[in-house]
Amino acid sequence: MFSHINENQQPQMVDISDKDVSDRRAVAAALIELPPVFLAYQQENELCLKKGAVLQTAIIAGTMAVKRTAEAIPFCHPLPITACQFRCELLPLADKLQIRLECEVKTRDRTGVEMESLHGVTVAALTVYDMCKALSSNIVIRDVRLLAKSGGKKTLGQYPLYGLVLTGGKSERMGRDKALLDYYGQPHAQYLYHLLSQYCEQVFLSARSQQWQGTPLADLPTLGDTLPSEGPISGILTALRTYSQVNWLVVACDLPYLKAETLFPLLQQYREDVVATCYHHPQERFPEPLCAIYTPQALGVFEAAYAAGERCPVKVLQQAVCHCIAPCHPTTTANINTPEDYTHALHDVRAQ
Numbered sequence: 001m002f003s004h005i006n007e008n009q010q011p012q013m014v015d016i017s018d019k020d021v022s023d024r025r026a027v028a029a030a031l032i033e034l035p036p037v038f039l040a041y042q043q044e045n046e047l048c049l050k051k052g053a054v055l056q057t058a059i060i061a062g063t064m065a066v067k068r069t070a071e072a073i074p075f076c077h078p079l080p081i082t083a084c085q086f087r088c089e090l091l092p093l094a095d096k097l098q099i100r101l102e103c104e105v106k107t108r109d110r111t112g113v114e115m116e117s118l119h120g121v122t123v124a125a126l127t128v129y130d131m132c133k134a135l136s137s138n139i140v141i142r143d144v145r146l147l148a149k150s151g152g153k154k155t156l157g158q159y160p161l162y163g164l165v166l167t168g169g170k171s172e173r174m175g176r177d178k179a180l181l182d183y184y185g186q187p188h189a190q191y192l193y194h195l196l197s198q199y200c201e202q203v204f205l206s207a208r209s210q211q212w213q214g215t216p217l218a219d220l221p222t223l224g225d226t227l228p229s230e231g232p233i234s235g236i237l238t239a240l241r242t243y244s245q246v247n248w249l250v251v252a253c254d255l256p257y258l259k260a261e262t263l264f265p266l267l268q269q270y271r272e273d274v275v276a277t278c279y280h281h282p283q284e285r286f287p288e289p290l291c292a293i294y295t296p297q298a299l300g301v302f303e304a305a306y307a308a309g310e311r312c313p314v315k316v317l318q319q320a321v322c323h324c325i326a327p328c329h330p331t332t333t334a335n336i337n338t339p340e341d342y343t344h345a346l347h348d349v350r351a352q
């Protein structure tokens, strides 16, 4: 029998009286898209309109909503909230302004706070809409979802996210190290390290041993290949072996177009019940292993493929259960290999 229906088939609040108290945490996220008219109102990480500071107001509204979830959702238990934190990020794009909201809630009780985090992030998103609607009603709220929950029977998002920037190649076709090429005012591997650091608990470069000694990359945390350096698979497998209880966001150092906006779909849609979440190739639709999030399941899959002599990560992913998503732009996962590619990409990113 379902615990949310009683013996007369009437709905009821689930009886949690006998459950053990534990520390519970949940994180929910939402994405809001605003038309370009809002771009002019951005001031650092805030949107300042006549009506007031949009994100600050959204955070206050969302926090109040978290505390009052049981009043809005009929069968929710009222819970003492011990922490409620919002993270907001503004992302100006050429044709729109994106806002990414995250709401993290904690309690110590007999049931979890997933509804609280979802309610909080939804009301915060609606508050953004309310603050902004005088300027335009062409506002889309999307991808409201639970990212993580822990402390109860079912756990979601149980692994932290780590980042890996693959730099261990020989750049033979380029003739100089692709990790040191500069598009945004610093060696590209360093740029990617900082980009991933915004979303990952820890980030490492993946390299051949001693590769970066005496270079500007020497001070960044690095995982040296613990297998013969035979291509990106060596770096990926080293990372999976070194930290096997984390999700790995892996990117190659030769992706000049990678930025926050291109990572959002991965961050927003990745799943832990698959080997990897990745973009598919824009035309040929095979999984792109060098801009992907791997779960701990990937370790066994890569070990088996490696032992069988496979060295191509695309082929490994083609045989595995992956969550493939469409890249937002064909250049998202475009990599560069030759000096001509570099000149071309440099021109593109400078023109943006």
Ligand SMILES: Nc1nc2c(ncn2[C@@H]2O[C@H](COP(=O)(O)OP(=O)(O)OP(=O)(O)O)[C@@H](O)[C@H]2O)c(=O)[nH]1
Binding pocket: 166, 167, 168, 169, 170, 171, 172, 173, 174, 178, 206, 207, 208, 225, 228, 229, 230, 231, 232, 233, 234, 235, 236, 251, 252, 253, 254, 290, 337
């Ligand atoms: N850790 C590690 N990374 C590698 C290795 N080989 C390639 N990579 C990385 O994997 C990504 C894709 O590699 P390739 O496009 O083949 O780059 P490459 O091998 O440097 O270039 P070529 O020498 O021209 O083939 C890049 O980020 C490389 O730095 C390796 O043996 N170990």
Ligand SMILES: [Mg+2]
Binding pocket: 169, 170, 231
């Ligand atoms: Mg290579």
